[in-house]
Amino acid sequence: MSQPAETRNYFLDPTKFRNPEQTASGETRAHVTLKKLETLWINTGTLCNLTCRNCYIESSPSNDRLEYIRHAEVTAYLDEIAQEGLGTHTIAFTGGEPFLNPDMLAILETTLARGFDVLVLTNATRPMLRPRIKRGLLALNEDHGERLTLRVSIDHFDPAWHEHERGAETFEPVIEGLQWLTTNGFNIDIAGRLFAGDDEATMRAGYAALFAARGIQLDAQAPNKLVLFPEMDARLDVPEITTGCWDKLGTHPDAMMCASSRMIVKRKGAEQPSVIACTLLPYDERFELGHRLSDAQQTVALNHPHCAQFCVLGGASCSG
Template structure:
């Protein structure tokens, strides 16, 4: 979406990543979960062996970006802080399960908001690592993360590269990054990223590229930034530098039908909802629940139940994000 957060800390002016020449979403699209506006059978993704279970730590964030898909900000607690007890419930389910789609799960992901604002984040990370999972944390590497330097170094000393931090850098240039993330967001991010690299953490970066800027140009720009500051991230490696497509639920995009898999040369197995689920605790609800993916925590049609086992159900691709981000954009939040 391109609606700016109402937080006073949001940057001024339009997002530099706003889709150019936007055409509004055509009426009737993504209305029926089973069929498209043209009456064609909607594409569905069946669950496979899970690769990542995400724990959403809450939507509170120290930033209010111009175009945040989940509208994280210093004031938005629509997804409340996940607690250690809640995380442990799902970790226990994973330890005890005999379901073959969950039994060999390699990774627990932590996302927000900004995960390091959650007071239970270090205990949750430790709990996941102690039982043998790899942990991936998505962070802006700013003050909330930097307050936990000693704890992070202790986790790295004990668990090594099973702990990965993926730092969000919206663009390799300071003006564009700060146009999206707000003034004074560049230097603190760079300080945190440099610290992580110098301390030898397993490290990745999530970025974007501007309209009209090719992926190759963006990777060259990030590579120059990393080289200038001695950051140990290989910008040519798509797993180390993840470049996400833009999302705008109000912009027109084709609906994905069963026939699209063959037409586009895509496989349902490549979709994020084939191999991941996300735990969220929506404000006002009694318990944490499981949703189909990281992009759609609030849409009730993607709520799959209160347990991971119950959530192993097929997912109908009935949202613009399914089309733009996953199918046509080829993106996934997992490693």
Template sequence: MNHVPPRLDPAKFRDPFVTAKGEVRASVGLSALQTLWVNTGTLCNITCRNCYIESSPRNDALAYLTLADFLPFLDEIERDRLPVEEVGFTGGEPFLNRDLPAMLEAVLVRGLRALVLTNAMKPMRNHAAALLALRDRFGPALTLRVSLDHHDPALHDAERQEGSFAIALDGLDWLAREGFQVHVAGRAGFDAAGEAAMRAGFAALFASRGIPIDAGDPVALMLFPEMDAAVDVPEITTACWGILKKSPDSMMCASARMLVKRRGAARPAVLACTLLPYDPQFELGATLAEASRPVPLNHPHCAKFCVLGGAACSR
């Protein structure tokens, strides 16, 4: 499968072990599995212009992952005493998956934290009773991270769809009012204003609505770099760690893995990363143990989003 986008230098990201210049490609070992991500399915209630996973009301390339699919991985964590602290649920829109509340309960009852990435629109509100029950039992161990691309409604709606900002903000208001632990995810490169201005704009929005989120906290308000796999980026070599003064242990794949269930598959697969659900070279196995091997940084997202962008999807 040719996973290299057409505008990218075709010599790059071909060999998992050697760069186009013949240098040793950097890889990242799993130092400790702290975060397990679960893709609940690629179906979403809206279609965004630049969704990296191409979620939509029609894209079911990743099928709904069920509670029965999920429980063996929780059992493996418990049996092998893996150092997992948090399980994150992403999609698509996770609340379209009817098993999500049961999967959240299965995580929380084991003493792990749970994180849900949501657009806070109608699918989430359809699960209001189940969410309130989980809040009552587990409190801040459950976090909901709401996607607001920008604090300006027009800019958010240009990415997602007209009127989506108002609906998402209403959902965020409800979560805050009901005492949930809430975070927000925006996009750092959405306009030329810069990160400081973005955080100031979000701070004003949160203050005007009484939403208790510290916009200066990089976890409570995560601003993700843009992801365009067709933009030419440098390949990451083993020498880059010293040049950039970064450690492989700071990369997302040093502490995280993701479960997906491909359409038509009999069982889930474990992937290296939340950002690369379709690239077969990042499929590592059928169990967490099988998926503990090192990950070669052989994709533009590895370079731009993680190494150069410094982004991670968990706390």
């Protein structure tokens, strides 16, 4: 029986994203070469106090597939950046919820003290608002505030849509955390998601009204203060990216995340962390590049639906 017209090609063609060199139609697959490690992402562990409906990394209070990375392990990568002269500018932390990691404050102190710009992705709720974490963050902001940015996840300006994604009674806690951060002069930006059918102008106007109503001093029209990410769903059909796509789309492989960034993950039970090609692909072994940053100087095949949905066609970057 044939599929109804409205659902045909809705789910991903199983012949796609199989061969790293060729697409399902036999065309040459696009690749991206690391030009310079501008940003090193570090996953702090997949445990989170929330369970979101469409979390790409499946974070939850029970998912520990990626363990907490330890202070000494992070320091080893910072040492390698210096020893190899990699010229990395930014160290970015994501989870799970980073402030559940017991080493997080020490990790931030060491990273900032070495002169890196630091970006931390957080849901800004209970883990961040514990007294010990608040005291530590205030001290870090006083000493290094010009180089520390916290990116707060507010999926939508409408509480109902935000809680549709993040669960009941999750909107007011993030607003409380955001108000604490802005009141105390932290450098922050917001991560929203284009999953509810609104266009960018509507989203920015909605966030602006929210910020004004809650006394939050943020410019929702500034792209570097409100980052709106496209929705990702690896189950859905998406075109494969060929070498011919660069000219057709008016973009360049050097604009892709994997041309300037890598991510460190600590797999559960692993003796040491691993370097992977992309923040969005923590579990796909095809994108694992070794254990040292020197192992990561590789060309990456755009051989996953996220490569097309988020980066090439979505025009997005986790760095904002």
